[in-house]
Amino acid sequence: MRRIRYGIALATACSALLLAGCGGGGSRSDVLTSDAGSGAAAPAVASAASAEAQEQDASKQPRPERQDSGGLVSNVKLAQQDRQVIYTGSMTVRAKQVTAAVQQAKQIVTSAGGYLSKEETSSASDTEDTAMLEFKVPPDKYAEVLARLGKDLGKQLSMNQGTQDVTMRMADVNSRLKSAQQSLDSLRTLLKKADTIGQVLQVEREISTREADLESLQAQQKELATQVAMATLTLRLVGPVTEVQDPEEEPAGFLGGLKAGWTALVSFTKVALTVLGALVPWLVASLPLIALIIYLARRNRVRRPRVPAPPPGPGPGPGPEAA
Missing domain, CATH: 1.10.287 (Helix Hairpins)
Structure with missing residues (x-):
């Protein structure tokens, strides 16, 4: 019995050793197979390693922050482009003396680095004078010049400003x-x-x-x-009693047409009377000459001799047919 037990134990030990040897050979073959394929897989491994390194480098860089709305805010600072803007403005001021206000306006603009580009003046009387001035003003002094012109020259009646971006x-x-x-x-x-x-x-x-x-x-x-380099400012100066009409306040529709027609009729009447007044002195001066021409024409008609009518002659004699 004891020998039989030893035989069974020895057989079991041999089986275990055989199984262990088979398992070790399989693992060895797997290792050899993996080693043999490592040369072909080397480029893929290298590319994977480089991709991983790039991901690590990217992870080290600062990530963009998120807004509350879910959008991304870039950390890149954009250089702000200088805007090219054209400034234009017009102003109407009522002055006590238009001539003095014109000179003062020129001084204000000149002291700010601007200049006068256009001037139109009308002198009817001291209280009805008008002037139209066009100035070129540096943009950085534009607001200051507007404030001084509207305050120092007299009473500001109207002002319009406009800008145009031409960047x-x-x-x-x-x-x-x-x-x-x-x-x-x-x-x-x-x-x-x-x-x-x-x-x-x-x-x-x-x-x-x-x-x-x-x-x-x-x-x-x-x-x-x-x-762009110079803003354009148009200044209109009017006297104390000059009427300033605002086009926006003119009535529209039938009343506007009636007013325009009446204005045209009055203007035409004024022009006709002006032409008639210009012709009257010439008519008065030419009356004696016209009267002399008429007198001579009538005198020649009276002195012209009458031509007597010819006496009636004998009638035609009887022809051979009548005989």
């Missing part, structure tokens, strides 16, 4: 100007390489066209730069 327009003109200049330079280079007279003439015509376009763009650029 995109100026950028477009500058871009087109740059492209036109580059195209013109290319054509001039091509002109040097032209071989035949036909090519030369064709390139010269194209150069002339491009030069005209370039000059037009340069004029537009200069005009826009001038308008």
